[in-house]
Amino acid sequence: MRTIKQGHLVILLIVFYTNFSLKAQIIPGVYKAVDQNINHELKISDDYLIYSIYKKKPATFIKTVGGFYSIDDNTLKLIVAFNSNFEADAVRELNLPFSIIENGLKLTTTDSEIEFQKLESLSQDLDGQWLFATRGPDSGQKRRGEENARKTLKFLMDGRFQWIAYQTETMQFSGTGGGSFTSEDGIYTENIEYFSRDNTRVGATLKFNYEIKEKDWHHTGINSKGEPMYEIWTSRN
Template sequence: MNFRKFFAHAVAGLLLGSSTALTAQIEPGVYISNEDGVRHELKIGKDYFIHSAYGTSPPKFIKTVGGFHTLGDDLLKVDLEFNSNHDENGLTELAIPILVKNKKLVLPMDGELEFVKQEPVNQALDGAWLFATRGPDKGQERRGDENPRKTLKWLQDGRFQWIAYNTDTREFFGTGGGSYTSDNGKYVENIDYFSRDDSRVGATLDFDYELKNGDWHHSGKNSKGEPLYEIWAPRK
C-alpha cells in the first residue's frame, strides 16, 4: 500500500453509516480494518481522532496521526498534534469528507477499506492521559498540557496507545499500542505494535496502578525489563 501517497493528500474520504443521509455523524469508539496483512485502527473520541496502521505478519509499524477534530457540513477536520511521517509529507491537518454508507465505516486508501466498530468495553482508566512526572509524587515539577513535549496515552474499548511528540517542533518520538485490561489495581498491556522496535510485538506487560487525587500512578517494569514508576494526569 502506498501510504506516502495517501498522506501527500490533505483530503481523505471517510464514509460512515447508510448510503443516504443529510448529516453524517461519527459515533465515538474503536474501528478496525484488516487488509493484506495490514491492520488499520481508528480511535475516535468526542473531539479527538487517531489513525494508526501496522503490519501484522510480519509485525511492522507503518504510521500514526492524530489530533483534535471538529465536524461540520459533513466534513471532519483534524488539527494534527502528531504525524509520524511529518518529516516526509509535512501534513499538519486533515479534511475528511463524511458520508453514510450501509452502516459501515469506509476509508478510501488504495481502494476501499471497511472498518468494523468494536464492541464498547468499559474499564477503569479509560480516557486520555498525559504523562506528568516520574513517581513517587514528592511535589516535583510536572509536565502539563501547556508543555509542547507531550506523551499521550489513549485508552478506549480495550485498546491502548501511547504517543510521544512535540507540538512546537512537530517532532515524533515514538508510539506503541495494542490491547489492555485494567481491573482491581492491575493493568496489563499486550503489545501489537511498537515503532521503536518491532521485535517487542507480542510481549505482555503487567503493572500495578492506583488512582490518587485523579492521577494514575503506574508502576512495574517497561518493555526492556527496567523498573518504572510513572504518574499520568487526565487530559481534560
C-alpha cells in the same frame, strides 16, 4: 411580526439540530479495518482521534497520525498534533470525507476508501486520555501538562491502548506503540501489537500495577528493560 419571529426561530432550530446531527454521526469508539494484511485502527472520542496503520505478520509499524478534530459537511477536519510521517509529508492538517455504514464508517483517504467496523464497547477503569506528568513518587516536583509542547499521550478505549511521544511545535515524532489492554483490580496489562521503535517487541505482554489518585494514574512495576518504574499520568478528560 410574531409570525416572522416564529419563522426565524424555526430556521434557527433547524440549523441547530442539523449541525448537532452532523457532529453526532460518528459514535465515539474504536473502529478497525483489515486490507491485504494491513491493519487500520481509528480511535475517536468526542473531539480527538488517532489513526494508526500497521501489519501483524510480519510485525511492521507503518504510520500514525492524530489530534483534535471537528466535523463539517461529513468531513473530518483534523488539526494534526502528531504525524509519524511528518518529515516526509509535512502534513499539519487533514480533511477526511466520511460516510456512515452499518456498524461502522467509510473513510476516504488520499490513497483509498476504507470501511471500518466499530468494535464492541468495553468499559474499564483506565479508559480515557492521559498525559505523562512526572516520575513518581509525587513530592511536588514540576509536572508536564497540556501547556507543554513536548507530550506523551496514552489513549485507552474499548480494550485498545496506544501511547504516542511527540512535540507539537516542531512536530518531532519520538515513537508510539499499542495493542490491547485490560485494567482490573489494580492490575494493568498491555499486549503489544505494534511498536514503532522496535518491531521485535510485538507480541510481548507487560503487567503493571495501577492506582487512581484524584485525576492522576500512578503506574508502577517493572519496565520492558527489567528496571523498576514509577510514572504518574494525569487525566486529560
